[in-house]
Amino acid sequence: MGFTLGIDIGTFESKGVLVEDGGRIVAQASCSHELIVPRPGWAEHRAEQDWWSDFVTITRGLLGDSGIDPPEIRAVATSAIGPCMLPVDRDGAPLINAVLYGVDTRAGDEIADLNQAIGEATILTRCGNALTAQSVGPKILWFRRNHPELWARTGKILSSTSYLTFKLTGEQVIDHYTAASFSPLYDIARQDWCFDLADICAPELLPKLMWSTEIAGHVQESAAAETGLAAGTPVICGTIDAAAEAVSVxxxxxxxxxxxxxxxxxxxxxxxxxxxxxxxxxxxxxxxxxxxxxxxxxxxxxxxxxxxxxxxxxxxxxxxxxxxxxxxxxxxxxxxxxxxxxxxxxxxxxxxxxxxxxxxxxxxxxxxxxxxxxxxxxxxxxxxxxxxxxxxxxxxxxxxxxxxxxxxxxxxxxxxxxxxxxxxxxxxxxxxGASYGDAFLASLAVGSAEPGDITTWNPGARTIKAxxxxxxxxxxxxxxxxxxxxxxxxxxxxxxx
Missing domain, CATH: 3.30.420.40 (ATPase, nucleotide binding domain)
Structure with missing residues (x-):
């Protein structure tokens, strides 16, 4: 018998579960944090204090409450709010507070400029999405324009889940589902980064693309010391919280x-x-x-x-x-x-x-x-x-x-x-919710579950009739x-x- 760990970082609250093979929850935990709104139209989190600290707190709580020996955990999966924009330096340290998803509307001028320069029809055809407040590309451009001194120190542009995976494994990766929100930097037909539409950032600033259940890396010694997880535990690429929520049901x-x-x-x-x-x-x-x-x-x-x-x-x-x-x-x-x-x-x-x-x-x-x-x-x-x-x-x-x-x-x-x-x-x-979906995705990644098993993990309980x-x-x-x-x-x- 083995277990998988799923942790999700939300807008106001983070949740985690330890799940036994077959879907039974053996422990769950949560903690809260604040949404930072420094001015109208802005929405931020602190990556280290809100995202990683929540992950560490919840993981240690789950291990303590369950009594499970960390090596019994087959794999770890994370999800988090998104799409977010977090520039980090070459050592992976955040340079600013994370700029959150579509509730943050600061990049309106950059959206207009990119639409004018590229053409809205071209963006929709190539990227599959119109530029909106949900798009990460304009927010990267906003950061480049407004913080040139920090831009010069930028080593990578990460998402929320990417940051957690980096802290756990040292690898800087992103799943395709999240990357599609980086318009106009993602080509929807090729399912790859594209840089010919606009001069926003250099290719080396974006994370490596992966599918959500691919193994991104393994828990490194420093992360093991902080979280209590066993070094070497597989960590999947993960995804945005909403996608993990969908998987969970x-x-x-x-x-x-x-x-x-x-x-x-x-x-x-x-x-x-x-x-x-x-x-x-x-x-x-x-x-x-x-x-x-x-x-x-x-x-x-x-x-x-x-x-x-x-x-x-x-x-x-x-x-x-x-x-x-x-x-x-x-x-x-x-x-x-x-x-x-x-x-x-x-x-x-x-x-x-x-x-x-x-x-x-x-x-x-x-x-x-x-x-x-x-x-x-x-x-x-x-x-x-x-x-x-x-x-x-x-x-x-x-x-x-x-x-x-x-x-x-x-x-x-x-x-x-x-x-x-x-x-x-x-x-x-x-x-x-999403943390349960994360645990299922981790089980898929290591072969202890098949996609159709979710219906036995989590059957329907009631129907709300219109x-x-x-x-x-x-x-x-x-x-x-x-x-x-x-x-x-x-x-x-x-x-x-």
Whole structure:
């Protein structure tokens, strides 16, 4: 009997599991960290203190709680938020805080300049993705332009998972799924780096490309001393957290869709052919020959945390969400005609608008906190429907939807999403998330599991059935219209800041 270790670094929390062959969790642990927002439109983490320190803390906790002898661990797999941009020096030390995924919108000028220089159609054709706040290439260019003295010291540009793998093994690698977000530096047809579209960085600054379950290296002595792992333990290349989440609930066939309820809503739909649509994202999947079409909101769970902190600060922190949920349940579908645009940090798919703003519209003196919280959940659900409709317009409808993430414990949010999108959702037995998917990927890498085994590791437990509500049918078109009719005001507000 052997074990695999999976650890995932999230936006606010990191989680880890030790899993026995066959999928039984023998130990799990978590720890939290902060999202750094030094100015509007920026989002950062500290790679050493937030990512690596969490990994060390969780690993030592798992080993201590389980009593497992470290050499019994067959392989280690990591995932983390992404795509991120982390420049490190020639010794691998971070030069700045990590610039996070699409919630960080600082590189707007660089996106415009690259689109002008290369051409949007060329970028979409060559890279499979339009340039958006999710793209790493413009953020690298932003760093080069704004920190020339640090740029001169840069040895590599890493992602979050790349950094963890480097700390464990000394190897600087990246998986294809993550690399596809480095537009315009990744050629989607060749599945390789490309440098002919723009002068952003030299080839030697980018990590080695690998598939997610390839062995990147082995735990080196220094990492073993810090973590308690056995030196020489295999470490796989790993991937972004959302992909590992999808694996954890059995997304493995064309037509399977994951809906992840985390700090953001993130959606992955597998297909047997590539999808080129500027409103969505595309990447090779974790294994050769498979494709994924992705979408994501900018704020979801983050917005519920903001609402709690601003409007329920008098409640005990550990029970605030339970009280807010009860209050939202007391509000009818449609929240008495109240609309919420959930664009509190710009928006990613499908509108790709860094100037988008959040708002409550339709407030009157009859509304209470429960109505407002319900409007937040329904606003996120309406933005999720906007994504689902975009998939349908692009010719991609899901055969089944699997829900995962901490937000699946929020019953009114989960139900509103099914009701507004019209999609039934399957919630699996194990809701641990990405770290569990990491452990499964590690098992695949060392041959102790086959791809289809995930259905026995984590079977479906319940289905959220979509219900019809007249209020939603009336209000969803108004939700879309509210954004369209205020987008110029949103942009003007940014100009005045």
């Amino acid at each position: 059995g997304v493995n066939a064309p037509g399977d869709m994951m809906m992840m309820y985390g700090s953001t809503i993130f959606i992955i739909l597998l297909s047997d052919t590539a999808l080129s649509d500027a409103r969505l994202w595309h990447a090779p999947w974790l294994f050769p020959g498979q494709h994924a079409a992705m979408a994501g909101l900018a704020t979801s769970g983050t917005l519920t945390h903001w609402f709690r902190d601003q409007f329920a600060s008098e409640l005990p922190r550990d029970s605030a969400f339970a009280m807010l949920t009860r209050e939202a349940d007391a509000s009818p579908p449609g929240a008495k005609g109240l609309l919420c645009l959930p664009y509190f940090s710009g928006e990613r798919t499908p509108i790709h608008d860094s100037h988008a703003k959040g708002c409550f519209f339709g407030l009157d003196l009859t509304h209470n906190r429960g109505d407002m919280y319900r409007a937040v959940l329904e606003g996120i659900a309406a933005a999720t429907r906007h994504i689902a409709d975009t998939y349908a317009e692009a010719g991609r409808r899901p055969a089944r939807v699997l829900a995962v993430g901490g937000g699946t414990r929020n019953r009114p949010w989960l139900q509103a999403t099914s009701d507004i999108t019209g999609l039934d959702q399957i919630v699996c037995e194990v809701t641990t 219900e019809r509500h007249v209020a939603y049918e009336r209000q969803y078109p108004l939700f879309l219209k509210l954004y369209e009719q205020t987008r110029d005001i949103m942009a003007a507000l940014d100009k005045g800041r």
